[in-house]
Amino acid sequence: MASSPMKQEARWGVLLALPAIIGFVAFTFLPMIASAVISLTDWTIGAAPKFVGFANYTRMFTADDSFFKSLWATLYYTLGAVPLLLIVAFAVALLLNQPVRGQGVFRVIYYLPAIVPIVANSMLWIWLFNPDFGLLNTLTEKAGLPRSQWIFDESTAIPSLILMSVWGFGNVAVIFLAGLQGVPRQLYEAIAVDGGGAWRKFRHITLPMMTPTIFYSLVTSVIGALQVFVQAAVMTEGGPNDSTLFYIYYLYRTAFTNNEMGYASALAWVLFLVIMAVTVVLFRNSSRWVYYEAGSTR
Amino acid sequence: MTSSGLTRRQLLRTGGVAVAAAGLGPAVLAGCGGSDDAGGTGGPLSFMYWGSAFEKKAIDEMLKKYGKEHDGAKVDPMYVPVSNYPTKVSSLVAANTPPDLAYLGTGQMYDLAQKDLILNLFPYLDKYPELKDRLPSSYFWYGKDKLAANQLAMGVQILYYNTDAFKAAGIDPAPFTADTAWSWDDFVQAADKLTVDQNGKHPSEDGFDSGKVKQFGTIAPIGGAPLYSLLRSNGGDMVNEDGTKFALDSAAAIDVLKKVQDLIYVHRVAPSPAQLGKNAPTTSVQLQTKRVGMIIDGNWTLLDLMESKVPFGVAVLPKFKEPLTMTGGAAGAIFAKTKHPEEAIELYLYYNDPEHVDLFKDGLWAPLQKKYYTDQAEIDKWVLKDKYPANFKTAVVDTTLKNGVTDWGQQIKNADRIHQVLDPALEQISLNKGAPVDIVKALKPKMQALLQGKWPLQEL
Numbered sequence: 001m002a003s004s005p006m007k008q009e010a011r012w013g014v015l016l017a018l019p020a021i022i023g024f025v026a027f028t029f030l031p032m033i034a035s036a037v038i039s040l041t042d043w044t045i046g047a048a049p050k051f052v053g054f055a056n057y058t059r060m061f062t063a064d065d066s067f068f069k070s071l072w073a074t075l076y077y078t079l080g081a082v083p084l085l086l087i088v089a090f091a092v093a094l095l096l097n098q099p100v101r102g103q104g105v106f107r108v109i110y111y112l113p114a115i116v117p118i119v120a121n122s123m124l125w126i127w128l129f130n131p132d133f134g135l136l137n138t139l140t141e142k143a144g145l146p147r148s149q150w151i152f153d154e155s156t157a158i159p160s161l162i163l164m165s166v167w168g169f170g171n172v173a174v175i176f177l178a179g180l181q182g183v184p185r186q187l188y189e190a191i192a193v194d195g196g197g198a199w200r201k202f203r204h205i206t207l208p209m210m211t212p213t214i215f216y217s218l219v220t221s222v223i224g225a226l227q228v229f230v231q232a233a234v235m236t237e238g239g240p241n242d243s244t245l246f247y248i249y250y251l252y253r254t255a256f257t258n259n260e261m262g263y264a265s266a267l268a269w270v271l272f273l274v275i276m277a278v279t280v281v282l283f284r285n286s287s288r289w290v291y292y293e294a295g296s297t298r
Numbered sequence: 299m300t301s302s303g304l305t306r307r308q309l310l311r312t313g314g315v316a317v318a319a320a321g322l323g324p325a326v327l328a329g330c331g332g333s334d335d336a337g338g339t340g341g342p343l344s345f346m347y348w349g350s351a352f353e354k355k356a357i358d359e360m361l362k363k364y365g366k367e368h369d370g371a372k373v374d375p376m377y378v379p380v381s382n383y384p385t386k387v388s389s390l391v392a393a394n395t396p397p398d399l400a401y402l403g404t405g406q407m408y409d410l411a412q413k414d415l416i417l418n419l420f421p422y423l424d425k426y427p428e429l430k431d432r433l434p435s436s437y438f439w440y441g442k443d444k445l446a447a448n449q450l451a452m453g454v455q456i457l458y459y460n461t462d463a464f465k466a467a468g469i470d471p472a473p474f475t476a477d478t479a480w481s482w483d484d485f486v487q488a489a490d491k492l493t494v495d496q497n498g499k500h501p502s503e504d505g506f507d508s509g510k511v512k513q514f515g516t517i518a519p520i521g522g523a524p525l526y527s528l529l530r531s532n533g534g535d536m537v538n539e540d541g542t543k544f545a546l547d548s549a550a551a552i553d554v555l556k557k558v559q560d561l562i563y564v565h566r567v568a569p570s571p572a573q574l575g576k577n578a579p580t581t582s583v584q585l586q587t588k589r590v591g592m593i594i595d596g597n598w599t600l601l602d603l604m605e606s607k608v609p610f611g612v613a614v615l616p617k618f619k620e621p622l623t624m625t626g627g628a629a630g631a632i633f634a635k636t637k638h639p640e641e642a643i644e645l646y647l648y649y650n651d652p653e654h655v656d657l658f659k660d661g662l663w664a665p666l667q668k669k670y671y672t673d674q675a676e677i678d679k680w681v682l683k684d685k686y687p688a689n690f691k692t693a694v695v696d697t698t699l700k701n702g703v704t705d706w707g708q709q710i711k712n713a714d715r716i717h718q719v720l721d722p723a724l725e726q727i728s729l730n731k732g733a734p735v736d737i738v739k740a741l742k743p744k745m746q747a748l749l750q751g752k753w754p755l756q757e758l
Binding site: 046047123126130132149151152236241242255257258259261 | 391392510722729
């Protein structure tokens with residue numbers, strides 16, 4: 001009975017958060033420490049680990065072509081997929097924010113692809129990409145454009161997967177939609193009073209007010225894109241000629257096909273550092289273009 | 299070889315569960331493998347394998363039969379789709395809960411054996427003399443007096459064809475003795491007759507539309523056992539005798555690669571990889587649906603072909619210089635961690651023996667013992683006249699011993715790594731990304747760096 005309500009509240013807080021904390025420590029933090037240690041060893045599954053210092057990291061940067069190839073494939077994918085995804089999601093969110101009949105129906109339709117499981121999605125796109133009787137080539141042919149080999153050609157494989165990634169814009173669009181609804185109406189009214197049209201509203205109200213949402217989506221999309229895996233595993237197996245050997249897929253192959261746990265752990269840490277660096281850069285630059293509403297304008 | 303993305307995903311999941319369940323004992327793992335005996339407590343032995351739906355059924359039945367004949371001994375079948383099989387094995391080994399017996403690809407088997415994770419059968423040879431009566435090429439040695447395994451069964455390459463498609467194209471049955479094997483040109487000619495587009499035109503006729511092909515003549519054998527059979531037939535090889543030097547750049551080998559590539563892009567009698575599609579149907583389905591008229595594939599395909607009642611014939615492979623076929627097969631191994639090594643060896647011997655097991659009569663496997671190839675009475679025990687296609691004896695049984703060359707992968711060291719550079723190069727050839735001679739030239743230094751010689755052979 002000696003404890004104050006404040007103290008009791010803190011105790012309850014910790015207690016209720018404990019499952020998450022334990023989960024994080026046991027399944028994320030400790031494995032991370034373990035993989036950092038493993039990354040300093042030469043350890044193949046079934047054999048005893050040997051301490052090798054930074055040899056795995058040296059090998060990565062000096063003697064592993066696949067490392068650079070996979071890094072490039074992943075960056076290429078990220079640079080293509082993220083901007084396209086954000087633009088499409090933003091455009092669709094703007095449309096879905098219009099007060100029209102059947103607004104709810106449209107919102108459902110545009111969100112649907114996002115809830116298709118990624119593997120089912122991949123199987124579907126394998127058919128769409130089929131150069132002989134796939135829907136995409138049928139369409140390009142009808143439009144008088146040349147046929148593409150899509151995921152079956154080294155040069156078009158990654159662009160094809162970028163195109164496919166945009167199909168799952170639903171999640172980002174929902175976040176944008178929520179952001180759009182949070183833009184204060186009086187600002188639009190003010191611009192209307194001043195005689196500004198739709199473009200001005202978009203350029204000077206919507207866009208600046210949306211920058212925090214855009215920034216959030218940008219960071220999460222970049223992190224997600226850098227970890228692209230399923231498309232390579234299900235659709236291309238890294239091919240043709242390793243052109244879609246995405247970083248995580250390469251890591252997975254190293255760990256479970258080549259059984260090199262030490263090297264795979266080192267790869268994982270390099271990716272972690274890359275993602276961290278990219279995120280830091282994005283945050284550092286964000287002050288230049290992200291506008292945070294001053295607390296009291298509403 | 300089926301490889302569907304869905305099973306891949308499932309496997310990722312079960313693989314993850316297996317790792318997470320590492321400490322929970324074999325019952326959980328057996329559950330992941332899809333054991334039939336849901337109510338059982340988990341038998342003393344687990345048997346991990348891959349294969350088609352028919353193969354799964356056949357293996358499960360074989361294991362049940364074994365149980366009945368051995369005082370109710372229980373074996374848990376663990377079926378894993380082939381596309382993720384090595385990954386699953388690695389996960390189980392990493393979790394320190396490997397199965398007792400397993401199918402293993404040769405590369406992975408050697409890797410595990412040199413880490414002493416596979417039971418050395420050598421000390422058991424005296425107690426189980428039947429282990430000694432296999433064909434010499436079917437043993438996997440990983441050092442002096444270190445015997446890791448035998449092949450699961452004998453595998454051999456066959457030219458399969460749809461007999462209805464042959465009749466419709468007006469082609470005589472394909473040759474079924476080594477002496478009468480088709481030349482490569484004969485093969486291409488037959489493939490041309492079999493290939494028809496939507497308008498009924500053949501590739502050699504004007505107006506043939508290669509984008510709308512109804513039935514292809516064949517599938518280009520750019521890789522694996524079919525390619526290796528043809529390379530050797532022309533006097534070429536992947537590597538030199540002792541496995542230390544790259545040999546795919548010989549004129550004979552390049553010639554084969556070029557001719558195989560030409561099937562797709564010059565003669566247009568075989569689908570390109572894109573036309574074949576991702577997750578392409580199995581050989582038996584391709585032949586059954588007459589998407590393809592004839593295919594070179596392994597004898598294990600017989601099981602699916604016979605079960606599906608496809609009207610098919612068997613023939614000897616087309617030849618370049620010598621008529622021949624490649625023999626080999628994945629390993630059937632026992633893990634060193636097994637608590638019941640002798641029971642495991644008994645099951646091992648049981649499933650290798652056509653006397654007990656229907657898998658030979660069903661077409662999945664060819665026997666490992668010589669007598670089943672040379673003695674007519676023994677041949678009749680597995681090559682059932684009313685079930686097997688006509689001429690199977692001359693086309694397959696006879697050629698296995700007389701014209702068989704052993705798979706280079708049977709003994710090569712570092713095989714999995716080698717395939718990681720070799721296979722994309724062969725894929726380049728099949729995608730027509732350059733002349734085989736140039737692609738092979740670029741491959742040479744990469745593959746040469748990975749060659750570490752061969753595993754030894756040992757007399758018994």
